[in-house]
Amino acid sequence: MHMDRTADYVVVGAGSAGCVLAKRLAESGADVVLVEAGGSDRTALVRKPGLIAIFHNVPQLKKRLDWGFYSAPQPNALDRKIPQTRGRVLGGSGSINGLLFVRGHRRNYDDWAAEGCEGWGYDDVLPSFRRMENWEDGATDLRGAGGPIQVTRQRDLTPASEAFLEAMADTAGVKRNDDYNGEEQEGASIFQQSAHDGLRYSSSVGYLDDHGLDNLTVLTKATVGRVVVRDGRATGVEIVDGKDRGTIHATQEVIVAAGAFGSPHLLMLSGVGPAAHLREHGIEVHADLPVGDNLHDHMFVPMTFVMGTARNRGTAPYFASGLLKEWTRGGTWMARSVFEAVGFVRSPQAGDIPDLQIHALPWSYPFPNQDAPTRHKVDKRPALTIMPTLIYPKSRGTVRLASADPAAAPVIDPGYLTEPDDARLLLDGIELVREIMANRLIAGDVTAELSPGPEFPDRATMARELPNRATTVYHPVGSCRMGTDERAVVDPALRVRGVEGLRVADASIMPSITGGNTAAPSMMIGEHAASLILGG
Numbered sequence: 001m002h003m004d005r006t007a008d009y010v011v012v013g014a015g016s017a018g019c020v021l022a023k024r025l026a027e028s029g030a031d032v033v034l035v036e037a038g039g040s041d042r043t044a045l046v047r048k049p050g051l052i053a054i055f056h057n058v059p060q061l062k063k064r065l066d067w068g069f070y071s072a073p074q075p076n077a078l079d080r081k082i083p084q085t086r087g088r089v090l091g092g093s094g095s096i097n098g099l100l101f102v103r104g105h106r107r108n109y110d111d112w113a114a115e116g117c118e119g120w121g122y123d124d125v126l127p128s129f130r131r132m133e134n135w136e137d138g139a140t141d142l143r144g145a146g147g148p149i150q151v152t153r154q155r156d157l158t159p160a161s162e163a164f165l166e167a168m169a170d171t172a173g174v175k176r177n178d179d180y181n182g183e184e185q186e187g188a189s190i191f192q193q194s195a196h197d198g199l200r201y202s203s204s205v206g207y208l209d210d211h212g213l214d215n216l217t218v219l220t221k222a223t224v225g226r227v228v229v230r231d232g233r234a235t236g237v238e239i240v241d242g243k244d245r246g247t248i249h250a251t252q253e254v255i256v257a258a259g260a261f262g263s264p265h266l267l268m269l270s271g272v273g274p275a276a277h278l279r280e281h282g283i284e285v286h287a288d289l290p291v292g293d294n295l296h297d298h299m300f301v302p303m304t305f306v307m308g309t310a311r312n313r314g315t316a317p318y319f320a321s322g323l324l325k326e327w328t329r330g331g332t333w334m335a336r337s338v339f340e341a342v343g344f345v346r347s348p349q350a351g352d353i354p355d356l357q358i359h360a361l362p363w364s365y366p367f368p369n370q371d372a373p374t375r376h377k378v379d380k381r382p383a384l385t386i387m388p389t390l391i392y393p394k395s396r397g398t399v400r401l402a403s404a405d406p407a408a409a410p411v412i413d414p415g416y417l418t419e420p421d422d423a424r425l426l427l428d429g430i431e432l433v434r435e436i437m438a439n440r441l442i443a444g445d446v447t448a449e450l451s452p453g454p455e456f457p458d459r460a461t462m463a464r465e466l467p468n469r470a471t472t473v474y475h476p477v478g479s480c481r482m483g484t485d486e487r488a489v490v491d492p493a494l495r496v497r498g499v500e501g502l503r504v505a506d507a508s509i510m511p512s513i514t515g516g517n518t519a520a521p522s523m524m525i526g527e528h529a530a531s532l533i534l535g536g
């Protein structure tokens with residue numbers, strides 16, 4: 001059926017940010033259509049937190065919910081094509097992510113404001129963060145209660161994770177921190193997750209389930225191929241596949257929330273982007289802007305240590321019995337994120353805020369990497385995997401068009417490790433993890449370093465191996481940068497420069513990445529965008 005309909009607002013992409021934004025706009029009484037390329041998220045594969053591990057290890061399942069992107073060959077990573085997993089389902093990447101809930105450091109937002117993004121300092125965004133959450137400890141000046149996203153601490157930690165937290169605090173000289181989303185980020189902490197009672201709280205679950213708003217229409221399996229721009233104004237969107245092909249006209253605005261790859265891709269297909277590049281693809285230029293520049297991402301190097309106290313095993317029978325227990329009595333590890341512990345610590349190069357995030361999960365991780373040319377190995381013994389993570393990368397890359405055909409994937413070149421400081425910091429992180437694991441508070445429980453392992457005993461050997469192991473944390477941001485100078489795609493009100501009636505609201509607008517996982521900041525951007533649009 002060819003669709004031709006009109007709404008006040010059209011939001012493209014029902015991901016972490018888009019679901020939040022569409023719901024908030026509709027609550028104001030406006031007629032809103034939210035358009036999502038993927039399908040329903042009402043499947044246990046998405047909603048049962050622990051099943052994420054199965055999703056990642058079974059390609060047939062992954063294909064159902066993932067866009068299936070890979071990076072361009074990365075010259076500083078042995079020309080590897082690194083998976084750029086992105087959710088293609090209601091809830092977007094927030095439906096397939098690790099559920100970790102991290103706001104980032106308050107300084108990140110203050111830095112955005114200092115660069116000219118007025119209204120985005122931490123005190124400005126704090127109400128948006130508080131509005132979206134229902135924090136298990138209740139409301140404080142800094143934390144929110146009663147919001148749509150349930151935020152809980154991980155619980156029933158394995159002894160391996162407990163020992164890791166103690167050893168990390170002792171080695172890195174940090175304190176145990178009860179709430180890294182509160183007063184202070186630095187320290188050794190139990191991870192917080194957007195999950196409760198065995199249910200993943202993506203923005204789709206939290207904001208769209210049973211929304212009861214007649215003026216909010218959610219279209220699924222509907223890919224937008226172009227934003228229609230006429231006489232310098234966005235007038236609607238064209239849906240190019242699925243049963244709802246046709247045009248949706250917007251009387252107020254089109255807001256693109258298609259993510260760090262989808263948003264720049266769609267803008268360029270619509271004639272908003274680097275003019276010369278668009279002309280190469282025969283696309284009429286409506287605004288010459290640096291769309292797709294400034295792409296950046298976090299990287300980590302997984303390190304796996306055999307530890308009986310990690311308890312969990314990566315075997316099929318272990319998963320099957322986990323599933324059975326979860327379905328019969330609930331409250332098992334399957335009900336929660338697979339990650340348990342985290343540290344925000346300072347490397348020797350750090351200024352006065354942590355520059356390393358240390359993720360830990362009591363499972364063995366694929367090694368040497370998920371994109372290894374030969375099939376990667378996953379050891380079946382109980383193990384603790386620790387990931388020293390570069391949270392302020394200096395390397396920058398691009399998103400570009402491969403073709404003017406909306407069905408063609410964009411060319412994603414994150415430029416991993418192009419800046420030598422990035423590798424240096426990862427090596428500092430690796431050394432710190434080894435020191436932690438040699439600490440008397442944990443060393444007795446560690447049987448072996450499985451990966452990278454004894455073949456890479458020191459900084460020099462690790463420096464050579466790093467390009468084979470460093471990988472994405474799946475946190476791409478920055479490709480439709482917010483700002484006030486010529487590097488900006490959107491202004492601090494998220495309006496696309498030079499096009500009326502068009503905004504971008506998702507992880508792509510971050511001028512620089514936040515110091516931590518990016519889902520909570522993306523949902524905050526959805527909340528904040530709604531306030532900006534509605535003038536609240």
Ligand SMILES: Cc1cc2nc3c(=O)[nH]c(=O)nc-3n(C[C@H](O)[C@H](O)[C@H](O)COP(=O)(O)OP(=O)(O)OC[C@H]3O[C@@H](n4cnc5c(N)ncnc54)[C@H](O)[C@@H]3O)c2cc1C
Pocket residue numbers: 012013014015016017018035036037038085086087088089090091092093094096097098099100101102222223224225257258259260262263266473474475476506507508516517518519520522
């Ligand atoms: C495997 C994985 C693990 C992660 N783990 C964590 C974690 O534990 N904690 C954390 O904080 N962050 C994590 N992240 C990152 C986090 O989930 C993302 O930063 C966040 O979800 C980005 O939100 P977004 O709204 O910008 O984009 P997305 O959530 O990706 O939403 C974009 C949406 O737009 C849709 N779309 C794109 N193009 C079109 C189009 N042309 N037409 C219609 N629809 C379109 C997509 O299908 C998608 O639903 C992880 C990400 C991945 C992939």
